[in-house]
Structures are given as structure tokens and as C-alpha cells.
Amino acid sequence: MTELSDLKTLERDAFRKFYEDGLFDLFVGLMLTTMAVGAVVSDWLGSEGAGMLGMLCISALLVVLLRVTRRRLLLTRLGSFRPGPDRRRKISASRLALLGSVIAGVVVTAFAAAAYREQVPLATFEVVMPLLWFLNSVLVMGAMAHFLEVPRFYLYGVLFGLAMPLLVWPDVLWGVRIPPWVAFGGLGAAIVAVGLSKLRRFVRQYPPLPSGDVTPHGGH
């Protein structure tokens, strides 16, 4: 009677299954890779604004793709459910963490703008900004890992967070310039590889279920 003795595990495993498709992993990895693309486009066009705009467009496209693909992939293979109150509280908490991340992003952008206008010394900016990036990433992904109970998101928080310090600090400290496609693209590619592997396993493990339905009084 495993089901009866451990209902919490049953609920957690059923919920976690919905994050085993690898799509969120792909999303996180591609977001990092997009930042590398944004930096390359900026260099190519000689315009920071164009790079930022391109990055924002690709990011928006990724969000839409994630939602549409997840819905199509999961609905036919795992179905859908409305979680209980405890799980809903945890999901809300992880969304709050994401919202906090957006606010932190605005603060960092304002900080960058201040540094650009020379209101903040460049040396301070180069030390503080990567640190803020790292802390934000670790806290947000850590909160998601904790509340959604998906441990690998802790690792993604560290990998995502390392990208900016890896880009900026070696240059500031030792004059070693690491290209953005290595700092962002390399770490992003590692997460994408995990995502692809999980997606492949998920598709094999959970084939689409035969179509059908139940009626309130038996049959189908």
C-alpha cells in the first residue's frame, strides 16, 4: 500500500514528472545562449541597443515557444491537473521569486545606466554588477528548485549566475578577455545539452496516450 503510506511522495513525484520534459532546461540554456548572440550582434552592428533589442525579441519568442510546446507535449502524454492548496502555495512562491528577479533586473539595468553616465565609478560597477547577477540568479533558481522540488535548478542557478562574473572579472583582474559566446554560450550549451537529453528520455518514456474519454456512467 505504497500509495497510502506515502501520499506526499505520490503528489511530489506526479508534480515533478511535469518538469522532466527538459523544456524548461532548454529555455534556461537558450536564454543564456541568447545573451551571447545579443553580444555578438552588438559587436557586429556596433550598437548596444540593437543587440539588446535582438536579445529581447529572441527571449520573448522563447517564452511563447516554451508555453506552446509544453502545453502540446504534456497534455497528450501526462494530462493535466489542478494541484492541491499546498502545491499552489509553492507555485505562487516560485512565481514571486521570478517577479523578484525581474525587479532585480531593473535595479541592475538602472545601475548600469548610472555607470554609463559615469555617476557610478566603472571599477565599482565591474565588481558589483556581476556579483548582483550571480546572487540574483542563485536566489531565484534556488527558490524555484526549493519550491518546485526540482533539485537540478540549484545547479542551473549557479551556472547561469557564473556567466557574467566569468565575462567581466577575468578581464578586470587579469586582463584576460573571455568572449561572450564562451562565457554565456558555453554555459548555456551545457544546460541545453541536459535539456535535450531529458526531452529525448521523456518522449521515449511517455508516448502520447491513446485518445479517448470517460463518460460519467462508464464506457468510453
Next chain:
Amino acid sequence: MAATSGVGSRSPSVDRLIHEPARLAIMTNLFVVESANATYLLQQTGLTWGNLGSHLARLEDAGYARITKGFKGKQPETTISLTPKGRAALIEYRQQLLAALARMAE
């Protein structure tokens, strides 16, 4: 309460409707969520559509499950949830079974 059975005079009664493995799987999977669609239950329990339908019908007849037909976007969708009576019955079933197992251990 649905039909119950006891093994010997000192053994507690167990709800036979829930005691059946497929229905127990359906009940426990529904117990840990607020509601689920039929595809979710099919995946979680490994039953066929026919089996799932017939077991759900029995649970619905006993007042343990509620089956609602609706639409999600343009797609028809069947949503299933446990009623308060069904939740109480599963909790009671668990207590009865644990008590029976505890007696067996003595």
C-alpha cells in the same frame, strides 16, 4: 459508506469499493490533487479508457468522485475530483487498513 467486509469478528471492516487496486489507485491519485483530467488519471494509473471509465462510474455512483464535462479552449475535457465524502472515505479506509495491519503484526 459503500459495502464493507471484515475478516473474522475482531477484524475491522474495510471499504470494498476502495479496496479494489484500480479504484484505490484512482482514489489516491485524486486525493493528492484538487482535480485532474482523465488523461492524467490514465497516465498515473496505467488503466485503459474502458477500465478507467467503469471504475470512475462506480466511484461516482458511491458519491466518492465527481465527473464534470467541460471545455478547455475548444477541446472537450473531462475533469474528475474527489468529493468530501470520497476524501473522508479514503482517510477512514487508511485508518482501518493500518489498524488491521497493526493487529497482524502483534
